[in-house]
Every structure is written in C-alpha cells, then in structure tokens.
Amino acid sequence: MSGHAIPLDAETNAVAMPEDHREELRLWLRLLTCTTLIEGEVRRRLRQRFDVTLPRFDLMAQLEKAPDGLTLSDLSKRMMVSNGNLTGLVERLVASGHLDRRTSQTDRRSQVISLTEAGREEFGLMMAEHEDWIASLFAGLSSRDRQDLMRLLAKTKSSARKAIAEESAP
Amino acid sequence: MSGHAIPLDAETNAVAMPEDHREELRLWLRLLTCTTLIEGEVRRRLRQRFDVTLPRFDLMAQLEKAPDGLTLSDLSKRMMVSNGNLTGLVERLVASGHLDRRTSQTDRRSQVISLTEAGREEFGLMMAEHEDWIASLFAGLSSRDRQDLMRLLAKTKSSARKAIAEESAP
DNA sequence: AGCCGATCTTTGAAGCCTAAAATACCTTGC
DNA sequence: GCAAGGTATTTTAGGCTTCAAAGATCGGCT
Numbered sequence: 001m002s003g004h005a006i007p008l009d010a011e012t013n014a015v016a017m018p019e020d021h022r023e024e025l026r027l028w029l030r031l032l033t034c035t036t037l038i039e040g041e042v043r044r045r046l047r048q049r050f051d052v053t054l055p056r057f058d059l060m061a062q063l064e065k066a067p068d069g070l071t072l073s074d075l076s077k078r079m080m081v082s083n084g085n086l087t088g089l090v091e092r093l094v095a096s097g098h099l100d101r102r103t104s105q106t107d108r109r110s111q112v113i114s115l116t117e118a119g120r121e122e123f124g125l126m127m128a129e130h131e132d133w134i135a136s137l138f139a140g141l142s143s144r145d146r147q148d149l150m151r152l153l154a155k156t157k158s159s160a161r162k163a164i165a166e167e168s169a170p
Numbered sequence: 171m172s173g174h175a176i177p178l179d180a181e182t183n184a185v186a187m188p189e190d191h192r193e194e195l196r197l198w199l200r201l202l203t204c205t206t207l208i209e210g211e212v213r214r215r216l217r218q219r220f221d222v223t224l225p226r227f228d229l230m231a232q233l234e235k236a237p238d239g240l241t242l243s244d245l246s247k248r249m250m251v252s253n254g255n256l257t258g259l260v261e262r263l264v265a266s267g268h269l270d271r272r273t274s275q276t277d278r279r280s281q282v283i284s285l286t287e288a289g290r291e292e293f294g295l296m297m298a299e300h301e302d303w304i305a306s307l308f309a310g311l312s313s314r315d316r317q318d319l320m321r322l323l324a325k326t327k328s329s330a331r332k333a334i335a336e337e338s339a340p
Numbered sequence: 341a342g343c344c345g346a347t348c349t350t351t352g353a354a355g356c357c358t359a360a361a362a363t364a365c366c367t368t369g370c
Numbered sequence: 371g372c373a374a375g376g377t378a379t380t381t382t383a384g385g386c387t388t389c390a391a392a393g394a395t396c397g398g399c400t
Contacts, residue, residue, distance in 0.1 A: 021305035027316050028208065028304045030323045035205040036250055037330050038198065041337075047359090055386065073348060080206055085387055087350055092385085109348040109395045134198045135191035136337075140329025145322055146197055152311070152319045153200045159310025160207050167211075167306075213388095225356065243378060255357050257380055262355085279365045279378040 031156075038137055045133055050126050055081075055089055057130070060098065060115060060123040069114030071104065098122065201326075208307055215303055220296050225251075227300070229259055230268065230285060230293045239284030241274065268292065 043054045062078050063070060072090065076083045090113055093099040098119030104110035115123065138146065213224045232248050233240060242260065246253045260283055263269040268289030274280035285293065308316065 019305070021301045023313075023316060024305045024308045025301055027308060027320055027323075030320060030327070031201075031205055032209070033250075034323050034327050034330065035201055037327065037334075039202070040250070041330070041334050043358095045337075053385070071348075072350095080203075080210070081386090082388055083349065084351075084389080089386080107348080107396070111349075131191045131195055135189070135194045137330045137333045138194045138197060138326065140332060141322070141325055143193075145325060146193060148318065149322045149326070150197055150200060152315055152322065153197075153204050155311055155315060156204050156308065156319070157200070157207065160204065160211070160307045162310060163307045164207075164211050167215075217388095223355075241378075242380095251356090252358055253379065254359080254381075259356080274378095277366070277378080281379075 038134075041137065042130070042133060046126070046130070049129065050122075052126065056093060056098075057123075057126060059086075059089055059093065060119060061127070063099070063113065063115045064120065064123055064127070067114075069100075069112040071110045071112055073110070075113065093119070208304075211307065212300070212303060216296070216300070219299065220292075222296065225259055226263060226268075227293075227296060229256075229263065230289060231297070233269070233283065233285045234290065234293055234297070237284075239270075239282040241280045241282055243280075245283065263289070 039054070046052050046054060046057055058079055059075065062075055066074075070078075072083060072086045075086055075090075079086075090099060090101060090111075094101050097116060100114050100116050100119075101111055104112050141149065209224070216222050216224060216227055228249055229245065232245055236244075240248075242253060242256050245256050245260075249256075260269060260271060260281075264271050267286060270284050270286050270289075271281055274282050311319065
C-alpha cells in the first residue's frame with residue numbers, strides 16, 4: 001500500500017493518529033443539554049406549583065404504578081439511585097403524610113412502602129399537570145419526529161448498556 | 171352534535187376528554203433514562219480512573235476552552251448551574267491546585283478563574299479517555315443515526331426553549 | 341441447632357445543588 | 371460627588387446523592 005506524500009485516510013491511519021470522536025462527543029453534549037434543560041424546567045414547575053422536588057415526584061410516580069407497595073430495593077432499582085438515598089427520601093415523605101411504610105410480613109429485613117390515600121390524591125393532580133408540561137415542551141416535534149427520536153434513543157440505550165456490560169466484564 | 175352511543179373520536183372530543191400525552195411522556199422518560207445511564211457510567215469511570223467528580227470535570231472542561239480564564243458568572247451560564255454552587259466547586263479545585271483564581275483587574279467584584287499548568291495537564295489525560303468512553307457508549311449507532319439524532323435533539327432543544335420562554339412571559 | 345454467606349436497610353462522611361438573602365462593587369444620572 | 375439601581379459573588383439553610391461500613395435478617399448446609 002502507498003505512494004509517498006499522499007496522506008493516508010482516516011481508516012488506514014488509526015494507529016498513528018488516534019480516531020477523532022468529536023462527533024460522538026457533540027452528540028453526547030447535546031443529549032445532556034436537552035435533558036438538563038427539560039429536567040430543570042420540570043423541577044422548577046414542580047417546586048412552584050406543588051412545592052415538591054423531582055426526586056419526591058419520581059418516587060411517588062413509582063408507587064402510583066404499584067398499588068401493593070414496593071420495597072426500598074425495588075424502588076432503588078427502578079429509580080436507578082442508591083439504596084441509602086431512598087432511606088432519607090422516604091423518611092421525609094412519610095413524615096409529610098404522603099407515604100406509608102411497614103415491615104414486610106414475610107421478610108423482616110424489608111420495608112414495604114406505599115402511597116397513603118392523601119398522597120395518592122395529591123400525586124394525581126401533579127401527574128396530570130406534569131403530563132401537560134411535557135407535552136408542551138415537546139410540542140415543536142411532529143409525530144414523526146417523536147417516533148424517530150424514540151427509536152434512536154432506544155438504540156442509544158442498548159448501545160450504552162452493551163458498552164457498560166463489556167467494560168464491567170471484558 | 172351526535173348520535174347517541176357512538177363514541178366520539180379523539181380529535182373531536184378534545185374538551186370532554188383531555189388530550190392524551192402519553193406518547194410525549196414515554197419519549198421524555200426514555201430521553202431521561204438514556205442520559206442518566208450514560209452520565210452515571212461516565213461519573214463512575216471518572217471517579218475510578220481519576221478520582222474526580224463529574225462537576226469538577228465539567229468545570230475544567232469549560233476552562234480548558236478559555237485560556238484567559240472565566241468569571242464565576244460566565245461559568246455559571248455555560249454550565250447551567252447556580253452561582254452559589256460554583257463558589258464551593260471552585261474553592262475545592264483551587265485547594266487541590268488545579269485552578270487559579272484572582273480578582274479581575276477591571277472589575278473588583280469579579281473573580282477570574284483559570285486552570286493551573288498542573289490542572290491543564292491532568293485534564294488533558296482525562297479528556298482523551300473521556301472522549302473514548304463516549305465513543306464506545308455510542309458505538310451502536312451508525313453515522314447516519316448520529317446525524318439524525320443530532321438533528322432531532324436540536325429540534326427538541328429549541329422546542330423546549332420556546333415552551334420555557336412562553337411560560338415565563340405569557 | 342448453629343454457622344455462613346447473601347440480601348435489605350440504615351448510618352456517616354463528603355460533595356453537589358438550589359433559592360434566597362446578604363455583601364461588595366460598579367455605573368448612571370443628576 | 372453621590373445616591374439609586376444593577377451586577378458579581380458569597381453565605382445560609384435545606385435537600386439530594388453517592389460510597390462504604392455497620393447492623394439486621396434470611397436461607398441453606400452441616
């Protein structure tokens with residue numbers, strides 16, 4: 001392979017000149033910006049309208065989908081946050097009367113958390129508004145755009161999961 | 171309008187039955203999941219490889235692009251975090267010798283922050299690896315996918331910005 | 341029965357983050 | 371010159387988050 005002064009193309013030159021991944025980097029930064037932007041606004045509105053934080057909202061959202069309650073470990077997995085984190089989060093929502101907590105009948109290590117009636121009602125209001133907020137934030141996208149984005153994000157998610165799995169056990 | 175037992179379709183029934191925005195909601199949750207997944211992994215690797223947190227990395231990344239330094243307000247805008255937050259962040263990085271901080275010559279209210287030589291060197295190492303991590307996390311997407319995703323996220327970003335602006339000053 | 345490793349939760353130390361109030365400095369208009 | 375209003379930063383109080391270590395309980399094995 002090869003004339004003298006002819007520059008090698010990116011493919012053949014991978015060793016001497018390490019690949020340029022600026023495109024992926026820009027993509028990641030844009031993804032992060034979008035999420036941060038929307039998340040910040042949701043956070044702001046939750047606080048303003050309902051005086052509630054996003055983590056608390058998320059926690060109640062999980063419980064709303066599970067009428068029989070969930071253990072802290074279940075919640076931890078579903079919310080992708082640490083176990084220790086939930087202890088305090090739940091504590092505050094129990095104190096404010098939104099959540100109920102009792103030791104599992106079958107496993108005394110486990111705490112089963114569920115929404116109180118008051119908590120469920122209050123969350124219902126939040127959830128409805130929240131859905132409208134999200135709709136308005138994404139209003140600039142056509143139905144087709146949303147479908148495409150959905151598909152690409154699914155692909156991104158599985159790409160990332162794969163890379164993470166490979167790194168953990170190479 | 172209307173026959174008796176015939177159900178109205180979604181379009182004509184917008185008032186009685188408020189619109190269903192579950193599609194947007196699912197899209198948002200997927201966007202959030204992707205970002206959280208990738209961000210968590212980057213955070214984990216930064217900690218493991220360099221014993222540095224993501225906020226510190228982000229801060230140094232901003233400064234690396236600005237050889238003449240930036241004020242706290244500049245940083246605050248670029249990083250989309252609160253001003254008070256930066257005070258402590260910068261404080262710790264000054265203490266560890268990564269950052270330099272001096273009062274502006276032209277405005278004694280302002281603090282100009284910049285990377286020290288040591289900070290710049292260390293950040294160089296991190297940046298290179300970080301770029302590879304991101305590339306591997308997005309490796310499952312074709313070049314075409316990345317372009318499409320980039321475009322759709324740009325659209326999402328401007329959609330969100332518009333909705334936020336309209337809410338603030340309706 | 342009793343021990344052992346695994347699982348569920350809490351605690352502690354450190355850091356990140358925000359909103360809001362306080363402080364310091366600048367700029368403009370008189 | 372100097373007061374009023376605006377800008378840059380810090381402080382304060384409260385909450386979220388993680389990791390790592392400790393405590394409690396479970397289940398299987400001998």
